[in-house]
Amino acid sequence: MIPTRAIVVTLATAIGALAYSASTSASFRESIVVRTQSVAEMRFEAFDVFIDSGPEALGAYQVELTTPGGRATLVEVAGGPSAAFDRPPYFDPQALLGGDRVVLGDFYTGPDAPRGRVPVATVRFSIDGPEAMQIGSRVMVAGNAAGRQINAIVEVVPSAR
Amino acid sequence: MPDERTSQHEQEPELSPEAQNAIRELFGSGPGVPPEIDERLLATVRAQMPRHHEPEPRRPAHRPERRPRRLRFAGAGMLVAASLAIAATVVVQSGVLSSATGPSSGSLAVVPDPEADSAGEGASEALLDHVDLREQSRAEEAPASKGAPADSAESDVARDDDVGYQNTGRSAPAPASMPTLMAESEGAGAAIERRARQVRPTMLDAFRVASALKDRRAVDARWDVTGDGVIDARDVEAIAKAAVALPAEEIPGGAS
Numbered sequence: 001m002i003p004t005r006a007i008v009v010t011l012a013t014a015i016g017a018l019a020y021s022a023s024t025s026a027s028f029r030e031s032i033v034v035r036t037q038s039v040a041e042m043r044f045e046a047f048d049v050f051i052d053s054g055p056e057a058l059g060a061y062q063v064e065l066t067t068p069g070g071r072a073t074l075v076e077v078a079g080g081p082s083a084a085f086d087r088p089p090y091f092d093p094q095a096l097l098g099g100d101r102v103v104l105g106d107f108y109t110g111p112d113a114p115r116g117r118v119p120v121a122t123v124r125f126s127i128d129g130p131e132a133m134q135i136g137s138r139v140m141v142a143g144n145a146a147g148r149q150i151n152a153i154v155e156v157v158p159s160a161r
Numbered sequence: 162m163p164d165e166r167t168s169q170h171e172q173e174p175e176l177s178p179e180a181q182n183a184i185r186e187l188f189g190s191g192p193g194v195p196p197e198i199d200e201r202l203l204a205t206v207r208a209q210m211p212r213h214h215e216p217e218p219r220r221p222a223h224r225p226e227r228r229p230r231r232l233r234f235a236g237a238g239m240l241v242a243a244s245l246a247i248a249a250t251v252v253v254q255s256g257v258l259s260s261a262t263g264p265s266s267g268s269l270a271v272v273p274d275p276e277a278d279s280a281g282e283g284a285s286e287a288l289l290d291h292v293d294l295r296e297q298s299r300a301e302e303a304p305a306s307k308g309a310p311a312d313s314a315e316s317d318v319a320r321d322d323d324v325g326y327q328n329t330g331r332s333a334p335a336p337a338s339m340p341t342l343m344a345e346s347e348g349a350g351a352a353i354e355r356r357a358r359q360v361r362p363t364m365l366d367a368f369r370v371a372s373a374l375k376d377r378r379a380v381d382a383r384w385d386v387t388g389d390g391v392i393d394a395r396d397v398e399a400i401a402k403a404a405v406a407l408p409a410e411e412i413p414g415g416a417s
Contacts, residue, residue, distance in 0.1 A: 012244030020248075060368035062404055090364070092407045099412060103405040107368035109375050143365040147372055 042126050044075065046159035047135060049104065049121040053152045057113035057145040058084070061120060062105035063154045066136035072125040074102050080119035084108040089121045103140065113145040122159055367401040 051061045067074075074095050079086040085106055095102035104121055108114075127133050135156045142152035176184075370392070373380045380392045386399045 008240055012240055015244050015248050018248070059372075060364045062364035090401045090405045092402075092405050094407055094412045097412065099407065101407065101411055103407065105364035105367075105401065105405045107364055107371060107401070109368065109372050141363045141365050143368055147365065147369045149365060 041128055041130075043130075044124055044126055045133060046076075046122055046124040047156050048080065048119055048159045049123060049137070050080075050117050050155040050157070051120050051139070051142065051152050052117045052155065053115060053142060053144070053150060055115060056150045056152075057115050058108070058118050058120075058142065058152070059113055059145040059147060060105070060107035060141070060143040061152065061154075062103065062140040062142070064101060064103050064136075064138050064140055065123065065156065066101050067125065067133060068100055068136065069133075070100060071128045071131075072100075072133050072135075073098055074123060075126050076122075076124035077102075077104065078122040078124075080121050082114050082118050082120060084110065084112075084114050085118065085120040105140075107143075108145075117155070123156075124159075361406075362400045362404050364401060364404045367397050367404060370400060371397045 049063065049065070051058055051063070053061075077088050077091050079088050085108060087106075089104040089106040091102055091104050102123070104123070106120065125133065137154045137156045139152050139154045142150050144150045370380055370384050371394075374392065374394075374397070382392070384396055384400065385392050386403075387395045389395070
């Protein structure tokens with residue numbers, strides 16, 4: 001005959017194990033998904049980001065890039081070829097962990113701020129799958145060299161570099 | 162065997178002859194039982210009955226005394242209750258953690274809050290992390306060529322009445338939407354992170370502060386987001402980082 005104490009201990013252990021597994025299974029699943037992504041299905045694609053400030057000298061910009069679909073992950077943010085914005089813009093490093101949105105921004109207080117279509121940054125994504133990726137973009141704010149808000153246009157095109 | 166009988170007889174009280182006779186008169190003598198059968202019956206009964214008169218054998222030292230059944234059930238119930246409590250704690254904690262996790266450094270989103278300015282003493286570890294990372298990365302590059310306010314007298318920035326911080330002086334009031342992201346002690350990170358969420362400066366704000374610093378114009382004291390009593394490049398960095406920070410709910414693994 002099985003002792004009552006043994007039954008109770010077994011049941012208690014089983015309950016505890018079930019609760020623990022329920023609490024941790026989600027994170028395990030996430031890590032498994034990340035690690036089982038096939039390298040063969042991944043590719044990298046770079047895009048140049050342009051801000052067109054028209055006749056105004058570009059003093060500051062802040063743009064939002066979105067990659068709907070969950071197939072793209074930001075892997076690199078670099079500055080543009082423009083002398084004024086040649087260093088990597090500000091962005092939240094958390095965007096490198098995934099997600100479908102990143103905000104880029106920078107400012108320039110030096111002389112001879114660029115005008116017109118200014119290349120301000122290059123972003124690189126790892127893309128899952130062979131399909132072409134669509135990047136959404138919008139200007140959140142832009143300012144001229146005097147600090148006044150201006151209308152500007154953002155353009156994101158595949159990088160030639 | 163005679164010894165056992167003797168001892169048994171010694172232990173059992175003998176009836177007096179008068180009592181024996183009275184019982185015989187009352188119930189009769191009854192059928193006689195041969196001594197052998199009587200002996201076997203006694204032996205069988207002795208073998209099956211517990212030996213009350215023998216001393217209880219000593220229990221081994223390692224074997225605990227058996228508890229009454231009721232106490233055993235009580236112990237089992239407590240064990241089950243403790244297990245359920247542990248399981249519930251694990252489940253609750255996992256829920257709390259999952260709702261509270263998420264890198265706080267990316268949680269600088271915003272809604273204006275008038276109470277934020279009065280708190281003033283907190284520090285945002287998240288914001289400071291942004292500052293430190295950015296400063297490290299930019300310190301390796303040429304710091305004064307752009308972005309951070311430089312000491313150079315060169316100025317391409319004109320005065321503009323639309324710019325809130327200009328011409329206000331350090332003691333002048335600032336617009337209500339301006340952030341007060343004081344960052345004095347790392348221990349009060351939660352308070353300042355909350356305040357950083359309440360106001361989202363833009364990159365244009367960072368540019369305006371940087372330009373004012375570069376031109377040596379007065380900057381509103383509320384832009385001292387680092388809380389060190391000085392408005393400098395660190396504050397500009399913090400403002401710029403807060404401008405591009407993602408809300409916590411957009412960060413993978415963050416609060417949902």
